[in-house]
Amino acid sequence: MIIRGKCWKLGDNISTDHIISGKYKFEAINDINKMAIHVLEDVIPGFYKLVSKGDVIVGGRNFGKGSSREHAPRLLKLVGVGAVVAKSFAHIFYRNAVNIGLPVIVAKRIPDVSETGDVIEINVVEGYIKNVTKGVEERFTPFPREVLAILEAGGVVEYIKRFGGLPWSRNIG
Amino acid sequence: MGLIERIVSKAIGKNVSAGEIVVVNIDAVYAQDGTAPLVIDVVEKELELRKKIAAERAYFFIDHSSPAPHVAAATVHKEMRRFAKEYGVKLFDVGYGISHQVVVEDGLVRPGMIVVGADSHTPTIGAIGVYATGVGSTDAAIAMMFGVLWLKIPETVKVTLTGSLPKGVMSKDIALNIIGSVKTDGMLGKAVEFRGDTLKELSIDSRMTLTNMCTEMSAESAIIPVDNVTRNWLAERGYNVYREVDWEKEDGYVDEIVVEVSKLEPLVAAPPDVDNVKSVAEVDGVEVDQVFIGSCTNGRLEDIEIAARILHGRRVKEGVRCIVSPASRKVYLEALRRGYIDVLANAGCIIAPPTCGPCVGAHMGLLAAGEVAVATTNRNFPGRMGHRDSKVYLSSPAVAAATAIEGKIADPRKYLL
Numbered sequence: 001m002i003i004r005g006k007c008w009k010l011g012d013n014i015s016t017d018h019i020i021s022g023k024y025k026f027e028a029i030n031d032i033n034k035m036a037i038h039v040l041e042d043v044i045p046g047f048y049k050l051v052s053k054g055d056v057i058v059g060g061r062n063f064g065k066g067s068s069r070e071h072a073p074r075l076l077k078l079v080g081v082g083a084v085v086a087k088s089f090a091h092i093f094y095r096n097a098v099n100i101g102l103p104v105i106v107a108k109r110i111p112d113v114s115e116t117g118d119v120i121e122i123n124v125v126e127g128y129i130k131n132v133t134k135g136v137e138e139r140f141t142p143f144p145r146e147v148l149a150i151l152e153a154g155g156v157v158e159y160i161k162r163f164g165g166l167p168w169s170r171n172i173g
Numbered sequence: 174m175g176l177i178e179r180i181v182s183k184a185i186g187k188n189v190s191a192g193e194i195v196v197v198n199i200d201a202v203y204a205q206d207g208t209a210p211l212v213i214d215v216v217e218k219e220l221e222l223r224k225k226i227a228a229e230r231a232y233f234f235i236d237h238s239s240p241a242p243h244v245a246a247a248t249v250h251k252e253m254r255r256f257a258k259e260y261g262v263k264l265f266d267v268g269y270g271i272s273h274q275v276v277v278e279d280g281l282v283r284p285g286m287i288v289v290g291a292d293s294h295t296p297t298i299g300a301i302g303v304y305a306t307g308v309g310s311t312d313a314a315i316a317m318m319f320g321v322l323w324l325k326i327p328e329t330v331k332v333t334l335t336g337s338l339p340k341g342v343m344s345k346d347i348a349l350n351i352i353g354s355v356k357t358d359g360m361l362g363k364a365v366e367f368r369g370d371t372l373k374e375l376s377i378d379s380r381m382t383l384t385n386m387c388t389e390m391s392a393e394s395a396i397i398p399v400d401n402v403t404r405n406w407l408a409e410r411g412y413n414v415y416r417e418v419d420w421e422k423e424d425g426y427v428d429e430i431v432v433e434v435s436k437l438e439p440l441v442a443a444p445p446d447v448d449n450v451k452s453v454a455e456v457d458g459v460e461v462d463q464v465f466i467g468s469c470t471n472g473r474l475e476d477i478e479i480a481a482r483i484l485h486g487r488r489v490k491e492g493v494r495c496i497v498s499p500a501s502r503k504v505y506l507e508a509l510r511r512g513y514i515d516v517l518a519n520a521g522c523i524i525a526p527p528t529c530g531p532c533v534g535a536h537m538g539l540l541a542a543g544e545v546a547v548a549t550t551n552r553n554f555p556g557r558m559g560h561r562d563s564k565v566y567l568s569s570p571a572v573a574a575a576t577a578i579e580g581k582i583a584d585p586r587k588y589l590l
Contacts, residue, residue, distance in 0.1 A: 088362070146194070
């Protein structure tokens with residue numbers, strides 16, 4: 001599972017409100033596509049048009065803080081974001097991202113050296129991330145086998161539908 | 174092992190430690206009208222399930238945009254009622270109360286349980302010794318339908334509270350003091366376990382404010398051990414401990430913070446973030462347009478009581494809106510019975526139904542551009558309670574009530590003789 005794309009560099013404390021403001025939750029009820037045009041709109045105006053499939057968001061500390069709103073990672077994936085790299089993640093965002101099949105990578109150096117437009121390459125299985133433009137490579141702690149299985153299936157719902165249970169105990173339901 | 178590790182170890186029958194990922198049976202799971210629509214989609218459209226599987230410990234709360242402020246919310250609520258009926262999820266409709274308050278007060282969660290809620294303030298319920306964490310809608314859907322979830326056990330930081338609360342200082346001030354020093358990401362990846370001699374003076378109401386605010390330090394969970402205060406509270410209501418563990422042993426912490434509670438003074442979190450904590454003296458005189466007393470943070474009986482004590486025989490300043498929203502119908506009725514609502518309404522307060530509305534900027538007291546509010550809630554990000562250029566100062570109900578009287582941020586101690 002290799003992700004390669006353009007870097008979108010963001011700072012610390014990007015909240016779920018930055019990603020998708022709570023005020024849109026009723027505007028687009030039952031149609032998440034209508035919310036897509038608002039993704040990160042106050043941070044990078046027009047992001048939904050500018051982003052290309054497989055692009056990588058590189059954030060700082062506490063990425064995805066705030067509300068438990070799962071639309072945040074869902075919308076990032078929907079507009080084409082291939083992965084989010086950050087120094088640390090808010091735990092609900094992290095869980096939500098794994099559950100919907102958006103790789104979330106904790107990295108120490110890459111957030112410091114990367115700039116918007118750099119080419120980023122991530123090998124999710126082997127656990128490395130490269131800023132190709134800057135020539136910097138960093139290894140990250142590989143995901144536990146089960147989390148990797150969820151990411152590879154494209155999310156926990158897909159996993160359950162394919163295998164009939166969670167990867168830790170395939171006997172639910 | 175910290176308390177959370179002890180609860181999980183007991184639940185799954187083997188010793189676990191921080192950092193481990195385990196699959197656990199979920200003792201209760203709930204979602205609210207902001208997160209439930211996606212729960213419904215995950216169950217019906219994505220998992221394509223057509224029947225109730227493990228929903229007997231699953232609850233829906235209509236508390237965020239409640240009563241419905243617009244047709245879109247009304248439509249969401251209607252969907253929640255349909256789904257709840259079809260799938261056997263117990264629904265708490267408009268007016269019943271805010272989820273975290275109701276699950277504790279109605280005995281739906283009990284000490285030793287492992288609980289997830291599709292709301293970031295779910296750790297609130299850790300005040301009665303529950304291991305609780307916030308999740309997203311997919312997690313909530315899986316927990317509701319299958320009764321299990323994967324959890325990564327967080328490391329525990331011990332927060333020791335020492336000494337007695339001075340007059341006019343509340344547990345909200347303790348929480349703000351901690352956030353001011355550890356900052357909003359200070360507990361990232363961690364759980365908070367409260368200890369210390371102050372606890373024996375803190376009611377369950379006060380404790381829930383402490384655990385509630387741990388979300389604003391990015392804690393994954395927060396827990397207070399079961400002690401005599403908890404046991405008395407449970408006994409008065411006929412509730413029991415669900416899962417006994419060694420509540421007293423203090424062990425397994427990665428860090429410790431000590432708060433000398435007896436030295437605290439009334440505080441506020443000034444905009445634009447919760448860790449921008451200042452003493453009331455530092456912001457004394459900041460004029461306000463609105464005061465809000467309520468929410469899962471400070472909408473309990475004790476909070477309404479202190480507001481009533483301060484506003485008794487006094488008036489809300491001309492030109493200031495003071496909105497009071499009890500966190501549940503039970504709180505509302507008890508406040509009514511004790512005369513607090515009468516005092517507050519006579520003082521010029523607006524009594525709102527139980528709702529998250531003002532706190533999340535959904536309805537029932539939004540702010541216009543340039544307006545300033547003091548709120549007993551938990552977040553003060555730009556635009557949280559309305560226009561992007563409005564400002565929110567977070568405080569205790571005591572500071573909020575004093576502020577309502579003066580129309581500017583005020584020290585409550587002079588009203589508490």
